[in-house]
Amino acid sequence: MTAFTTLRLDGVTRRFGGADALTGLDLEIRRGEFIALLGPSGCGKSTALNCLAGLLPLSDGSIWRDGTRLDTLPPERRGFGMVFQNYALFPHMSVRKNISFGLQMRGVPRAEARRRTDEAIRLVHLEEHAGKLPGQLSGGQQQRVAIARAVVVEPSLVLMDEPLSNLDAKLRLEMRTEIRRLHQNLGLTTVYVTHDQEEALSMADRLVVLRAGRVQQIGSPEQVHNRPANRHVADFLGFRNLLPGKAVSASSIKINGFGVRPSASFVGAIGVGDPVVAAIRPEDVEIGSGLEVTVDVAEYHGREIAAEVRTADGLTLHLRTSQRLAPGDKVEVTLPPSRLLVFPG
Ligand code: ATP
Structure with a gap:
């Protein structure tokens, strides 16, 4: 893990063909913050997250971790954890193997890897399922594996792209609380993509509201909820x-x-x-x-x-x-x- 004080996005822009999917995103993420990227479908949330992760090269702009340029590094050298909507688990590996895989890849000594894997399994309440394959788990349990797998390597930043959208309403509510609790207990820094305003308002310290690839407002849940910056944000916020x-x-x-x-x-x-x-x-x-x-x-x-x-x-x-x-x-x-x-x- 590469700890940082601030992570800075400077004019981050991504074009597909001639069209801007994301235009000039400026954002400072402070260590320990929970940031939600919020906006309607197609507004550029996933593009922003993928640029941050290194899965998409920038068309323009730069990303900095404290004084170090980050956007030129490949994803695996950024030290971030990712949780996707579709979980992306290894289907032939047990829950335990899925979770410990990243530690193995990083050459963490066996005893320590076992201890950290056990801890992660406990954190997401999967003790009874550790030996199962992903296909034997419910959607919510699979999502927990994906979260454990992302946090077990103690990433400097956790990126989550609509991680709850495949779950039923009740489980979604429970997992909101659980993700927020993990964020707090593990001292994570999290960037969380959602189109669900309630999810964003209830989980995040700060919201970044996007529309058509451009930032409309950055603020606390109270600021965005009570004083939307323009009528588009107002419309989106109820x-x-x-x-x-x-x-x-x-x-x-x-x-x-x-x-x-x-x-x-x-x-x-x-x-x-x-x-x-x-x-x-x-x-x-x-x-x-x-x-x-x-x-x-x-x-x-x-x-x-x-x-x-x-x-x-x-x-x-x-x-x-x-x-x-x-x-x-x-x-x-x-x-x-x-x-x-x-x-x-
Ligand atoms: P959703 O909530 O539906 O996932 P989003 O806010 O995450 O939407 P993006 O996936 O970032 O939106 O897409 C932003 C814009 O960029 C959209 O207009 C989309 O069609 C376009 N786009 C995204 N990925 C590509 C791609 N690989 N090729 C071409 N256009 C793309």
């Missing part, structure tokens, strides 16, 4: 209502003729008269005197109803409420000013 409107003063807007004075300031440069997009999460839209709407769709979600409602002039809003709404119901809704973010239109 602001399902993106309502077109117009700035009518330095601090108020009109949406379909009704005025709102958002208490949070505008995000980005907006002048009076400019088109804007007001963003609000469905769970923040309240039922109470305000806009008259008709319920179009009401979906039962246990504690809540997720509803799609429409104003008389055709503006659609999504909301979540504990009220038992049904299609055709007429109610009034309000958009609490403190929950509205306003972006340039």
Whole structure:
């Protein structure tokens, strides 16, 4: 393991043919951090991870481990561990062999290799399965083997590409906690690719939100969740209502003729008269005197109803409420000013 203080990506760019898959990624990863690369399918997350791993050469830019240039080194000399979505286990080797293989390759003495393998098996709770072949394990167990195999060599950085996407919902939740626990207990530095905002928000110390190969925002879960940098990030982070409107003063807007004075300031440069997009999460839209709407769709979600409602002039809003709404119901809704973010239109 080559310990580092910071790992720096400097303008990392990767093109396929003429098209940029990743453009000018600047990022500093500090030792011990858990970084999530988040964004929709095709935004360049895997490309970024593969550039970092050395599986893809850069088209432009550089990668540095403290003062040492890294992007010119082959993958095996970077000292990183990788966990993929499809596990990539050796099918003919037992769980134990799969996990100890990397230690063997590195010439770790036998007794130490055995001790570290045992420890890794214990960490991921596979004691009872150590002698089995991957094909005899469930998806979740296979994913645990892949994780143990990556961390057993004590890599300076662990790269994970959608490691939970093949697991069922319950196991996914459990493994989130488990990966985060391993990260903490082993003092790992982790870069984790996901398109699942909840996964990223709940696991990472910092999020890097990508769209079409470009960084949109880098920040803590709170920053990204509460104050998305632009409407694309807002959209991706659950602001399902993106309502077109117009700035009518330095601090108020009109949406379909009704005025709102958002208490949070505008995000980005907006002048009076400019088109804007007001963003609000469905769970923040309240039922109470305000806009008259008709319920179009009401979906039962246990504690809540997720509803799609429409104003008389055709503006659609999504909301979540504990009220038992049904299609055709007429109610009034309000958009609490403190929950509205306003972006340039
Ligand atoms: P997903 O979540 O679907 O895996 P992603 O965010 O990881 O998506 P990438 O796999 O990094 O996205 O792909 C980014 C862009 O680069 C996409 O437009 C993709 O089609 C393109 N791309 C990726 N790999 C190649 C390749 N080997 N050849 C050509 N184009 C590629």
